[in-house]
Amino acid sequence: MSEKQKKATAYWKENVRYLFILLAIWFAVSFGASILFKEALDTIKIGGFKLGFWFAQQGSIYIFVILIFVYVRLMNKLDKKYGYND
DSSP: OOHHHHHHHHHHHHHHHHHHHHHHHHHIIIIIIIIITHHHHTTSEETTEEHHHHIIIIIHHHHHHHHHHHHHHHHHHHHHHHTOOO
């Protein structure tokens, strides 16, 4: 395997690792906060709405958008690390 292929393989392994970590965070927030921990979160209110309901309706979407920005930042660093930042 050439040096270029090794670099590309390492790049994609790291990229996939980032994807799995960020998707796991999103799953934990969207599934955990809006379903598993709903009862505990419903004791807190934001703007008159129970926090469990808020996470089910809005929170997981906000977290997803934040994770998109985190992914962009991570990929910019990864691109620089492997020399793909043309």
